[in-house]
Amino acid sequence: MALTVYHADLREAQADPALAALLGRAPASAPFDRLEWLALLARHCLPAATCKLAIARDGDAIAVLPFRTSPGGAAPFGTWYSFFVRPLTNAPARAPELFAALARSLAPAGSAQLSPVPEAEAQALATAFRTAGWIGAAEPCDTNHILELGGRSFAAYWAARPGQLRETVRRKTARGKVSLRIESVFSEADWAAYEAIYAKSWKPEEGNPAFLRAFAQAESAAGALRMGIAEIDGQPVAAQFWTIEGGTAWIHKLAHDEAHRAHSPGTLLTAAMFAHVIDKDRVHTVDFGTGNDPYKRDWMEAQRPRYALRFYRPAAVGHWPALARLAASTVKRRVLGPRPKPMLVSPQAAG
Secondary structure, three states: OOOEEEEEOHHHHHOOHHHHHHOOOOOOOOHHHOHHHHHHHHHHOOOHHHEEEEEEEEOOEEEEEEEEEEOOEEEEOOOOOOOOOOOEEOOHHHHHHHHHHHHHHOHHHOEEEEEEEEHHHHHHHHHHHHHOOOEEEEEEEEEEEEEEOOOOOHHHHHHOOOHHHHHHHHHHHHHOOEEEEEEOOOOHHHHHHHHHHHHHOOOOOOOOHHHHHHHHHHHHHOOOEEEEEEEEOOEEEEEEEEEEEOOEEEEEEEEEOHHHHHHOHHHHHHHHHHHHHHHOOOOOEEEEEEOOOOOHHHHOOEEEEEEEEEEEOOOOHHHHHHHHHHHHHHHHHHHHOOOOOOEEEOOOOOO
16 A cells, blocks of 8 residues: 555544554553643643644554644644653554655645654654755753663662652651642542642642643543642642553652641652552653753653754745754854764755
8 A cells, every 4th residue: 555644633533543543542652642632732722723643654554743833834742741742653663764754744834843852753753854855953952850660669769769868758757747648539629739739839830720630630530640649737738740651650740838848748749659659550660751850860860861853944945044043053063062962964855
């Protein structure tokens, strides 16, 4: 069967069994790949009419790249809630061909800017855009902190944490001031407590509470919700929203009431959440999302880069100034010395 490439909206994807399977919950899936996640973003956070899927298929082999149309070209189908954006395929051996077809399908946009993209997918997409005749670069733009457990128990993991962190948890636990619980079923009362605590925390204003609430409800229905609540004298003072999927614990939100900081309720709750997902859920990875916050280093053991891809069609005259700036920044990096190396991409053919 000949390779076919097209763009679809979310309703078309939901009606296609093969696409629904590729973008569904599976043993190795991540929340940010799923059609449910994309549909919630389109409903609550993004203009739905701009949300598209670029699809390449040849028989049973399929590749999909979620993207958004914008005046500036193809944009990422994601928000601050997305740990990453990336293409998916059910035929990894054919990814070069399928991804190149996806890149060619975006040519009318004139430019494509996608982030944050995991390193492997960023390299694959860079090659695909080059093959399709684009010019651009993929450069590090953010940091993802993770913990790979390698079969360890919580006790083994905890023994390797910084001494100051372990001592804080020991002392504050011994005082018995903070009580902790972890729920797997969505509760109106718990969610109201989370929102109240978040409003009192050091965190910036929540971007889209309706989206986050709908996501929490959906994850509860799927058995993937892990909601942690810390209380002092019956009053919630810290809350955390995690989910479990694909053998990974995803840390979406955490907040504590600054008025009770002296009792370290957030730290005690984080330790309890780690213990739960490691020893009870048996995850192999904990993912703390993007952002290079210093406190994450106490809990996590590895970092990996996320990339921003910027690609342009040489024939798109309106993007020549951007291409010139890209070339100039590349020259400047070479003159100034070592920096995180961008993955530069040249076209094989203009068009």
